[in-house]
Amino acid sequence: MHSKVALIDFSCLHWLILVVYSTSICCFAVDTIYQNQQIVDGQTIISAGNVFELGFFSPNGSTARYVGILYREYGGRVVWVANRERPLMDTSGFMMIGGDGNLVIIDGNDNSTIWSTRANFTSGDTTVVLNDIGNLVLRENKSDGLQFWQSFDHPSETWLPIMKIGVDQRTGEEINLSSWKSEDNPSQGGFVGSVDPTEPPQFLIWNNNNGSHLKHYRSGLWNGRSFTGLRFMNRDYLNGFTINTDDQLEGKLYFSIASFEESLPRLIYMNPLGALQLLDWDVEKMEWTKFAAILNSPCDYYATCGPYSICNDDDNEWSDVCDCFPGYVPNNIDEWDKGNWKGGCVRKEKFRCERNDTISMDDVEEDGFIEFQRMNLPDLPTLLKNSTDKDLCQAACLRNCSCTAYTYVDTIGCLIWVDDLIDTQSYSTANSGELLYLRLYHSELGGGKRRLKGFAIAIIVASTVLVGSSLFLAYVFCRWRKKNKGRGSSLGDFIKSLICFPRRSAIANKGSAYATGDYHTYDFSRGGNSEVHIFSLKDIQVATEFFALKNKLGEGGFGSVYKGKLPNGEQIAVKRLSRSSGQGIQEFENEVILISKLQHRNLVNLIGFCIQEEEKLLAYEYMPNKSLDKFIFGTSSDDETLLDWPLRYAIIEGIARGVVYLHRDSRLKIIHRDLKTSNILLDEEMNPKISDFGMARIFGFNQNAANTNRVVGTYGYMSPEYAMHGMFSEKSDVFSFGVVLLEIVTGRRNSGYLYPNDSINLPSHAWQLWNEEKTLELLDQRLVESFDHPSQVIKCVHVGLLCVQDNQNDRPTMANTLSMLINDNVILPIPKQPMFNINGRPGKENRSSTSDEGQTLVSGNSMPTTIIEGR
Structure with missing residues (x-):
């Protein structure tokens, strides 16, 4: 067996030779075929934008004649074939609209119809139009006429943008890809690409050669953002390859692709060997290039390793690519050692529920789970819609004795596997795949007598602590009751006095003092971080x-x-809000609630909080390094304080990943509204962490924008639509990120610096140098001597300028921004010149300003909201 499937390169122009009927090809300068009009071999029609062409052609090395649609200006590539099963043997054929109104292809030798659109309609007055998306449409002969048939519903081997591949589950009608039989034969080959509508859906390629109907490849499950089986479609971003299911209504389920840059073509091509290629047009090379491909690794083939085994994608040779799951052994060790893994693996130990023998003291514990990261989830899952979180999902799997694994994906829900774990793959690429929890007998997780003894000891210790605590609390209660005699001294009042979060009713009474004992706790049990602690003021004072x-x-x-x-030795950083900060109880509660529900390596971790008397306190994880602004705006060139370029680039990427998580990957859709360098903290490994969520707002996942009468944030980082009109959206954070990116590259603040050439701010200065092709002059001069990454700097400045464009519709999403930063083969749009300025005069402080409604801004500009020497 070959180690890789040979992917045939059809991008060369000679792949398709358009054989002409005469020495000069006659093309109609129209995109329409009308009644009583014949298109003979040698004539073509062209779409209005001169993009696609419909006419007769012969594939490479063949004399047979077919009618097809091809890219006119992009290598002459064929994207659709009409009479793929019945070619003409000479050039006598022609196209026309037949008497019944259908488009037909006629053999001129005997006037027989060899192909027809075969649409059913009552009106015979029709026209055929070729449009600029490559779709051939048969419709009524009037401007708003009904559409009866389109080529997009009958694709061959090419998937064009906007074309839908899927199934109507009510009628059973499918729109599938089908490969050519060979390079010179466009008749249907042995491979079919279709959508599996089972929840969650996925894309499949079937091998139908020799009458078989076997799964050849699967994309992995659709998680709402990407397919888990496509490495280049990681969780953070789809790398310009977007898929939607907007038509998943009334039983219809379709996927479609979109071009990252609409001015350049993109397509998916399935070759005669059943391999998919994502192709982009390379303007410089003037040829089609592969952005991504599948079936170029042993693990891409369906069920390479058999049941209950893992295929490792970092092993690209046909040896040692398969491993049994922990707790499993090869079903046939001799065949396994020979490299025949189709038999898969079998379980060594039965689950507890499968054991019929008497349960001993060693067997009192339940089965457990082991976690696997970066997995292409196994095929054939069962979706449990009633299990709405990870704990319920795990419990559902334990209750089902046939359940061998489970996972909980926010955008899908609870999935369990009751059949064989088949076609499971492990990725070496970060941010790819999903988590998978494999069920094992408890002894395989380190169970048995030692765990039982530890459990018994824990019970004894817990009981002792409980009794001691009860006696101590009884003593304290008696002392407290004696002290508060006559002022309400019930047990309930005593319990309330031990907790430090005030009731909202008291908080809302502006200017009033917090009443003694007027407190409540906050519930973090639903979707939040159960590790968040409620501290007393004394706890913080002692710490x-x-x-x-x-x-x-x-x-x-x-x-x-x-x-x-x-007391446990953990170090924390305590944020003590001053009464003059402008951040009231609303911002305080907002930050507590949001951060407790967000978990990401590029977001700061909240340890706990307290409100008591007039104190509002937040306790964060302590990070020994300073905030980002202290590094990039410093004047020292010492190694200890200077961030070199690779580290700056990693920080830029980390910040972008954090914002992408807020916007699209977290359980909540969060708009930060105060993203700036002083709110980026650096941990001990210099990983960036976004902090200060007091101004953040939660959006619904279908919500695009909101308006506020209270404009909060920091001048210099605020987008024009937000600063001037109070309108904020994801694109507001994109603008702020663009400013931060430019500041990291240049080591200069957006404001407080006198830029040359009359530039009013950093984006204007950067755009002018970029436009003059002097981008590298923007680089922090402290890095010049040790710098060797010019292309990264140019790309970062380019992306930053795209993010700070005045019109929010011109800015990319954060997902697109991240893709542009981490991918070298993405063609970047041309940014528009930034004109907006709300910085004030350079060098002058703008601590605060007001909106039209007279509300004070919380943050300043030249004096950052957060100045931290270490966390």
Whole structure:
């Protein structure tokens, strides 16, 4: 067996030779075929935009004549064939609209019809139009006439943008791809690409050679953003390859593709060997190039390794690519050692529910699960719609003795596997695939007597602590009751006094003092982080040594930050909001609730919080490195304080990933609204973490924009539509990210710096140098001597300028922005010159401003909201 499928390169112009009927080809300068009009061999019709052409052709090496649609200006590539099963043997054929109104192809030798659109309609007055998306349409002969037939519903081997591949589950009608039989024979080959409508759906390629109907390849499950089996479609972004299911209504399910850059063509091509290629037109090379391909790895073939085994995508040779899951062994060890893995693996130990023998003390524990990351999930899952979170999903799997694995994907729901785990693949690429939880007998997870003994010891210790705590609380209650005699001294009042979060009714009463004992706790159990603690004021005071000056890390418009240490030794950074910060209880609660529900390596982690008396306190993970602005705006060139370019580039990518998570990958859709360099913290490994969610807003996943009368944020980072009209959306954060990106590249603030050439701000200065092809002059001069990544700097500036365009519709999404940053083969659009300025005069402080409604902005510009020396 070959180690790889040979992918045939059909991008060369000689792949398709258009044989002409005479020495000069006659083309109709129209895109329409009318009644009583014949298109003979040698004549063509052309779409209105001169993109596609319909006419007769012969494939490479063949004398047979076919009618097809081809890209006129992009290598003459054929994208659709009409009479693929009945070619003409000479040039006597012609096209016309027949007497019944259908488009037909006629053999001129005997006037027989060899192909017809075969549409059913009552009116025979029709026309045929070739449009600029490559779709041939048969419709009524009037401007708003009904459409009776289109070539997009009958594709061959090419999937064009906007073309839909899928199934109408009510009628059973399918729109599928089908390969050519060979390079010179466009008749239907042995491979068919279709959509499996089972929830969640996926794309399949079937091998129908020799009368078989076997799965040849599958894309992996559709998770709402990407297919889990396509490595280049990672969780963060689809790399310009977008898929939608907007027509998943009334039983219809279709997928379609879109071009990343609409001015350049893109297509998916299935070759005669059943391999898919995603092709883009390369303007410089003037040829089709592969953006991505499948069936170029052993693991791409369906069920290469058999049941209950994992195929490793980093092993691209036909040896040692398969491993049994933990707890499983090869079904036939001799065949397995020979490289025949189709028999797969079998389980070594029965699940507890499968055991009929008497249960001993060693067997009292339930089965458990082991986690696998970056997995193409197995085929044939069962979707449980009633299991609405990971814990319920796990419990449902445990209750079903046939369940061997489960996963919970936010955009899909709960999936369990009750059949064989088949076609499972492990990825080495970060951010690809999903989590998979494999069920194992508890002893295989380190169970048995040792765990039982540990459990018994834990019970004894817990009981002792509980009894001791109860006695202590009884003592404290008696002392408290004696002290508060006559002022409400019930047990309920005592319990309330132990908790430090005030009721909203008290909070809402502006200017009033917080009433003693007027508190409640906040419920983080639904979708939040159960690890978030509610601290008492005394806890924070002890941790920070009563906010000692030596523990002060920094301060800003919000207040101060202090280093603290909890009794368990964990270090924290305590954000102490000042009464003059402008951040009230609404912003405080907003930050607590949001951060508790967000978990990402590029977002700061909230440890706990407290509101008591007049204090509003947030406790974050402590990070020994400073905030980003301290590094990039510093003046030192020491290695300890200077971020080199590879690290800056990694920070840019990390920030982008964090914002993409907020916008599209988290359970909530979050608009940050105050993204800036001082709100980017750096952990011990210099990984960026986005902080300060006091201004953030939650969006519905179908919500695109919102309006506010209270404009909050920081001048210099605020988008024009938000600063001037209070309109904010995902594109507001994109603008802020663009400013941050340019600041990281240049080491200069957007404001507070006098730029040359009368540039009013950093984006204007960057655009002018980029337009003059002097982009590298923008690079932080402290990096010039050790710098060797000019293409990355140019790309970063280009992307930054796309993000800070004045019109929000011109800005890319954060997902597109991330794709442009991490992919070298994406063609970037031309940015428009930024004109907007709300910085104020360079060098002048703009601590705050007001909107038209007179509301004060929370953050300043030249004095950042957060100044932190270490976290």
